[in-house]
Each structure stands twice: as C-alpha cells, then as structure tokens.
Amino acid sequence: MSLFTPLKLGSITINNRIGMSALTRNRSTETVPNEIMQRYYVERALGGAGLIISEGTLITRQGSEWPAAPGIWDKAQVAGWKKITDAVHEVGGKMYCQLWHLGRVSHPDAHEQIAAGVPVYAPSAISARGGKFRFLPGVPGYVTPTEIPDPTIVIAQFKQAAINAKEAGFDGVEVHGANGYIVHQFLDSTSNKRTDQWGGSPENRARFALEVLKVLLEVFPNDTSIKLSPAGGYNDQGMPLQDTIDTFGYLLREADKLGLSYVTLVRYSPSQDPVIDGEHRATKHDVVATFSPFLTKTPIFVNSGVTPAEAVELVSSGTVSGVFFGLNWVTHPDVAARIEKNAPLDNAPDFAHLYGAVGVDPARGYVDYKAFA
Structure with a gap:
C-alpha cells in the first residue's frame, strides 16, 4: 500500500492517507465560522487532503487563550460550518470536526467565559503552570479551576456538539484528547486527583474519555475518533512512563x-x-511502538514532525494506516499534491501572522500561501 491508496474509515472512504490535522488559526468572527475559513478549507481539500480535521472547535463557551476560535454550540456556528462542509464536499473532500473542551486552561476574565457565567472547570482544583492570555491585560497565567462536580454534564456537552456537527454536515468527529485539554486532564495523574469513580486508578482516569467516545458513537456510530498525546507535556501534563503506559494502554x-x-x-x-x-514535562517514548499493540482493529494515524519520506515508509510498511501533517498544511494549501508530484514543501511560515493579528488582513499568513506551480 502507498500514501495514495484509498482507505475506508468508518462509513467513508478517503482518497489517500494524507490527513490535515486540526490547526488553530483564530480567524472566526468571534466564534462563528466565516467565508475566509471556507476558502482556507476548500483550498486544502483541492490540494489533496484525504481527510481534513477542523481546527479545535469549542463545544461550549470557554475562556480560551485562542481568541476567535470557532465553536459549535449554537445555530449560527452550525450554519457557518455547514457552508464550509458543503463547499469541501463539492470539491470531493472529507471533513471531521474536532471537538474541544479546554478544561483548566481557560481564564475567568476572558469574554466568552464571562458570557458563559460558569467557573473554569477541570477534573480537580489544580492549576496548570504557565499560560498565555495575550489579549488580557498584564501577563495572566492559568488559574486554579473549580472541580467539576458531575463530569456527566460535560459528557452531555460533547454529545450535543456531535449532534450539532452532524447537522453541520461533518463526516465524523474527532475528540481532542491531547495537548493538556480536558480529556487529557482526566487521564493524567498530575491533573486528576479525584477520589471518586473518575479518578485514582488508570481505569478510573480513563473513564471520562471512554464515556465521551460512547456518547459520540450514538451520534456518529462509525465515524468517531480520538487524538491522544501520551508523550506530550504541553499545558503542564506528563506522568512517569509506566503510569503513562498503564493509563493509555488501558484506554486504547x-x-x-x-x-x-x-x-x-x-x-x-x-x-x-x-x-x-x-522539570521536563513530557514523557519521551515511541508512542507508535508502545501503543499500537493495544489497537488490533482500529486504524492508527500518526502526527507530529512526520516528513514526507517518513510518511511513505510508515504507511508502506504497515506501521500506521495514515499520517496527519500539521504546519505543512498551514504553509502549503497543496501538501498531498506536492508529495504526489515529489515537489518540495518550501513555503516559509509566516509565524507573525500564524494566529492572525489585530488590525491585519485575516488573509495574511492564512490564505496567501502559494500552491506549487
């Protein structure tokens, strides 16, 4: 098999094994997807992405450190996403919605958190160290969150978001279980100190992720997925290796x-x-070699720093079913087409406008990268 062998994923078949990972870009109109986002996703569908994952999409109002991140909790957002998925489908693309809850890495002074009228919730009342809220005065970091009294309330929010994603025309949903957000916070023993059924043992800490997956499968029976970062230390996460293997191994x-x-x-x-x-927060190890034995029936995709040559080897050897590229899709609207033509990925990143900038044309650093001639 090759990168360009079609692959059946759930109820859909994707044209190749080159996916576009979720990439926060801060271009929505407050929290509503808009026309320039439609252009961005359509360009990448035309550029050959086998499966596009939406940028992290908030399932409820939260004080994100990412201003202008889109949501999927109200009708205006659903309508905005529907225009995008329709346009992606018209050019032959497939698209999942990544469902995102920030947990403890929200801020109570952020506009959306104030509008939500609820505290910053997390598995336990333990703050993450660090944090950047550039749009707030001063240099505020993360705050001590309020322990979620009943995690099933958040699980229900994930389900409603999936219902909304289906109405918006997405082909499936991906749970954002990586990078120190709420699912990861439940999994990690450094951020989850609960003594009820949602904490303590690896089995209990994995319960939240599994229950989220189960309710999403009620909405998308064949088209639910999850992204995990067992080796990642982002947002102050990271357990000892054996605890990592025990926890993520059980979950998988x-x-x-x-x-x-x-x-x-x-x-x-x-x-x-x-x-x-x-202290280095990440738990450095080979996640594919460590955790692929736990997945005997489920296709595995790999993400983070994969080169085209490595992607060819990983897929052709059967090590993984597919590969997600990240930054390369930011800087090249045609990653898959370039790989197929053996063309270079040579557009330089415009890091100054990666996440947009106040008073700057949102197209800059977003839809102004050139396709290969």
Whole structure:
C-alpha cells in the first residue's frame, strides 16, 4: 500500500492517507465560522487532503487563550460550518470536526467565559503552570479551576456538539484528547486527583474519555475518533512512563472494542516538552511502538514532525494506516499534491501572522500561501 491508496474509515472512504490535522488559526468572527475559513478549507481539500480535521472547535463557551476560535454550540456556528462542509464536499473532500473542551486552561476574565457565567472547570482544583492570555491585560497565567462536580454534564456537552456537527454536515468527529485539554486532564495523574469513580486508578482516569467516545458513537456510530498525546507535556501534563503506559494502554485497549474510525497518536516533540520549575514535562517514548499493540482493529494515524519520506515508509510498511501533517498544511494549501508530484514543501511560515493579528488582513499568513506551480 502507498500514501495514495484509498482507505475506508468508518462509513467513508478517503482518497489517500494524507490527513490535515486540526490547526488553530483564530480567524472566526468571534466564534462563528466565516467565508475566509471556507476558502482556507476548500483550498486544502483541492490540494489533496484525504481527510481534513477542523481546527479545535469549542463545544461550549470557554475562556480560551485562542481568541476567535470557532465553536459549535449554537445555530449560527452550525450554519457557518455547514457552508464550509458543503463547499469541501463539492470539491470531493472529507471533513471531521474536532471537538474541544479546554478544561483548566481557560481564564475567568476572558469574554466568552464571562458570557458563559460558569467557573473554569477541570477534573480537580489544580492549576496548570504557565499560560498565555495575550489579549488580557498584564501577563495572566492559568488559574486554579473549580472541580467539576458531575463530569456527566460535560459528557452531555460533547454529545450535543456531535449532534450539532452532524447537522453541520461533518463526516465524523474527532475528540481532542491531547495537548493538556480536558480529556487529557482526566487521564493524567498530575491533573486528576479525584477520589471518586473518575479518578485514582488508570481505569478510573480513563473513564471520562471512554464515556465521551460512547456518547459520540450514538451520534456518529462509525465515524468517531480520538487524538491522544501520551508523550506530550504541553499545558503542564506528563506522568512517569509506566503510569503513562498503564493509563493509555488501558484506554486504547477499551477504545479498540468500540468501533472507532481511527485513533491518532501524537509523537514526542521537543516543542511540546516545556521545562517548568526545572522539570521536563513530557514523557519521551515511541508512542507508535508502545501503543499500537493495544489497537488490533482500529486504524492508527500518526502526527507530529512526520516528513514526507517518513510518511511513505510508515504507511508502506504497515506501521500506521495514515499520517496527519500539521504546519505543512498551514504553509502549503497543496501538501498531498506536492508529495504526489515529489515537489518540495518550501513555503516559509509566516509565524507573525500564524494566529492572525489585530488590525491585519485575516488573509495574511492564512490564505496567501502559494500552491506549487
């Protein structure tokens, strides 16, 4: 098999095994998807992305450190996403919605958190160290959150978001279980100190993720997936290696029974390994080699720092079913087409406008990258 062998994922078949991972870009109109976002996604569908994952899409109002991140909790957002999915489908693309809850890495002074009228919730009242809220005065970091009294309330929010995603025309949903957001916070023993059924043992800490997957499968029976970063330390996460293997191994063994469309494993990356109080937070190990034995029925995708040559080898050897590229899709609207033509990925990133900028044309650093001639 090759990168360009079609692949059946759940109820859909994608044209190739080159996916576009979720990439926060901060271009929505407040929280509503808009026309320039439609252009961005359509360009990448035309550029050959086998499966596009939407940028992280908030399932409820939260004080995100990412201003202008889109949501999917109200009708205006659903309508905005529907225009995008319709346009992506018209050019032959497939698109999942990544469902995102920030948990403890929200801020109570952010506009959306104030509008929500609820505290910053997390599995336990433990703040993440660090944090950047550039749109707030001063340099506020993360706050001590309020322990979620009943996690099933958030699970219900995930389900409603999936219902909305189906109405918006997405082909499936991906749970954002990586990078220190709420699912990861429940999994990690450093952020989850609960003594009820949602904390303590690896089985209990994995319960939240599994229950989220189960309710999403009620909405998308064959088209639910999850992204996990067992080696990642972003947002002050990271357990000892054996605890990591026990926790994520149990989660994946149980998830493999559910009939997911795929699981994405995010590899170790130095950029996701912050040093906090003199300690590296990530748990460096080979996530594909460690966790693929737990997935006997579920397709595996790999993400983080994969080169085209490595992607060819990983797929042709059967190590993974597919590969998600991230930054390359930011800087090239035609990653898959370039790989197929053996053309270079040579557009330089415009980091100054990666996430947009106040008073600057939103097209800059977003839809102004050139396709290969």
